[in-house]
Amino acid sequence: MTEHPSPAVASTPPADPGHLANRATRAQIWRLIRPFWVSEEKWKAWALLLSIIALNLGMVYINVRLNSWNRDMYNVLQSRDYPQFKSLLWQFSGLAFVFVAIAIYSVYLKQALQIRWRYWMSTRYLDQWLAHRAYYRIEQGQEGRLSDNPDQRIAEDLHALTSDTLSLVLGFISSSVTLFSFIHILWSVSGPLSFSAGGHSWVIPGYMVWFVIAYAAVGSGLVWWIGRPLVGLSFNQERFEANFRFGLIRVREHAEAVALYRGEAQERTQLTARLDDIRRNWWDIMRLTKKLNVAVNFYGQFAVIFPMLVSAPRYFSGAISLGVLMQISDAFGQVQDALSWFINAFTTLASWKASINRLAGFHADVERAAGMARTIEVTPHAGSAVTVSGLQLSFPDGAPMMRSLDARVESGEHVLISGPSGCGKSTLIRAMADVWPYGHGQVGLPQDAPVMFLPQRSYLPIGSLRAALSYPAAEGSFEDALITRYLALCRLSHLADRLDVAANWSQALSPGEQQRLAFVRVFLNRPRILFLDEASSAMDGETEEVLYAALPRELPGVTVISIAHRETLARFHDVRWKFVPAAAGEGEGAGHRVQMQPIAS
Structure with missing residues (x-):
């Protein structure tokens, strides 16, 4: 009989998962992301990335044009200028057609880049995992090993790394360009705010810009404070899900032995225990997500009315027209949304960071197994x-x-x-x-x-x-x-x-x-x-x-x-x-x- 069987990886959870969930450093993240972009695939990868960025810039340009169109349309409606109204409708149709075409190809090229990156990363990790019998050595139950469920890390975490990284980077670039494109519009159309306080007269130029910066800063800080534990919870959720799936696979692989032993009750006990881990951690995620959604939704809903509340005095005083009021509202929304990139992407960031941590641990274990002293x-x-x-x-x-x-x-x-x-x-x-x-x-x-x-x-x-x-x-x-x-x-x-x-x-x-x-x-x-x-x-x-x-x-x-x-x-x-x-x-x-x-x- 074969002695000393190696324990299954999923059977022993990593020590101190809370610590591991925060272990990936910037250098480790860069080591995970960089190789593809300097590999033999780099020219195609950079060409796709720059094409996607160019398309996103085109979408921002159209949004800027639509902001001006929005102002003109409301002014036309206010003046009941029907010929100009028809002209603006034709203008909108052209902008909408171009916007739809750009949006379609932006997603298409992003998916093409994503699968290229994932395929390259997956083949590289498979080579490292199989080389030097690392797949065997990391299964030996060494103390302090990180790599539970290496199948999940290669299949799912690499998928999350590539897709989430592209979404976050492209989203950040788009938000940055949107911010710089609309902030000068908001500055110019919002005008100065004059008021008296403490016996002095005060004038705040481009006051809507300062309001939107303050609004986004407070919202981002609140979301970060509430959502910090989500990274660790996401890390544990992936681990618990993989352990449960591994248990199901074990029953399928050893179906005859389980049936002959009449071991259904014991298998159900073990599978239910793993399912309970999923449920407990999911409830923790639910409670945290509920708090996060309260903050995010209040932040998002109040942002709809906030620019009108602040601009209303100037509109009712006759200082600005209805079209300018709507242009301010739209520009405020664009700037606020750009500044809220962190808030909008927080859940994706948490999932991305959890995947990065798992891949960093797996990468370290594979390297350690490959470099193990050959005594x-x-x-x-x-x-x-x-x-x-x-x-x-x-x-x-x-x-x-x-x-x-x-x-x-x-x-x-x-x-x-x-x-x-x-x-x-x-x-x-x-x-x-x-x-x-x-x-x-x-x-x-x-x-x-x-x-x-x-x-x-x-x-x-x-x-x-x-x-x-x-x-x-x-x-x-x-x-x-x-x-x-x-x-x-x-x-x-x-x-x-x-x-x-x-x-x-x-x-x-x-x-x-x-x-x-x-x-x-x-x-x-x-x-x-x-x-x-x-x-x-x-x-x-x-x-x-x-x-x-x-x-x-x-x-x-x-x-x-x-x-x-x-x-x-x-x-x-x-x-x-x-x-x-x-x-x-x-x-x-x-x-x-x-x-x-x-x-x-």
Whole structure:
């Protein structure tokens, strides 16, 4: 049985999520955003971005024209000038047509840029996650790891990063241009405000500008003060949602085992507990959002009437016309909306910051896994033997697992590893296969010798049976006649006519069939070094012996290092490596050591 299984990432939440929710620095944010814009895609990306900005500037220009049109229309209505009214309607139709065309292509180009950025980022993160076996190492349950649910971070958080970043940046640019375009209009049409106070006469030029700045500053400060906790709550909500989804996937993947154990009640308890996390955090978000909406809606609604209240005295005194009053109201609304960018974008900012924090943690963990000190060196050499020098294994927390091992496995030799469950047998061949990083020592593998590892539970990709049989080689790498021959050898002839059938084969085949299918892969891919980690434990004894006997016949000179508990398999091996408890004098918790015993033929 495979020892020391790695815990699922989602099962252990990150420590102190409140702290992690605020950890991304400006430098980390820049490291996440910058690479795409200086990559091989930069020319297309910048061309799209500048085109979108140009279209947004065009929309602002049309809004400025509509502001003047708005003034003229109300003046025409006030004077009942019908010919001028018809002319203004034609003018509006032209502006509206151009505005609609610009709006359509602005969204279209933004979506094109978004998918380019997301695709580039996703492929880059997939490369980093899969390189140096980082996907395996960050699953080892190290203390302080951040990357719960890496699937969500690659799929959803990268999507949020690209879409929200573009929305926020383009929104900020549009608001800035709108502000500078309308603030001079508001300054010129609002005129001065004169009043007396403290025995002095005061004149405030462009007084509406100062009113709108003060109004937006107070509103933005209030929204920030109320909404600060939303970043942490959004961070936790994403984590809880991913944990719940992961639990559902686990039930689906292990449906047969759950059904046989009658474990529905326990699964429901665990899933409900994760759903309760979602509900509690969502209620916190709801309560905070309610307070935020009170502030935002009062702020937005009062902004509609505020400019008219302030301008009304000048209008009723006859200082300005109805058209100018409406122009002031529209210009005030445009400036107020531009200054309220922070308020309008606050929810998006909170979600964006939560995604940034999660990606920053994931990026740091991937880099840490890739840069992890390789204290167990697995290196190629010019010889034909597998060599082990001073190899010691430990648990991730540093506790000793296996004492120092020195060994040599000659080409074509078959080694049987045996010992009690949990002693470190599987970990030993993981280390020799260069996937276990905890411990130190050297392992030498023959240069250019293909290596293959068969775990107890075989991995079967979803797709055609031909693809599952060929894995890790690409589908179509082997002729059907060869596949059919080895299916017969591994007693799977009943699958020969299903090579093009696509299915979830890990659910469609029994454990014994899955292990026999893995042996078909061995014969097709023809490794020179083969690690078997109880790879036949689910087979009947007769089939198991047939396949072990076929290995040297079908793969002449293959080196086999296998773990098995059935003593009947010993006759297919030359040497036994037996795990025994370390001597008492080697210290408390000294783990196990390996005894080497020849197997009589």
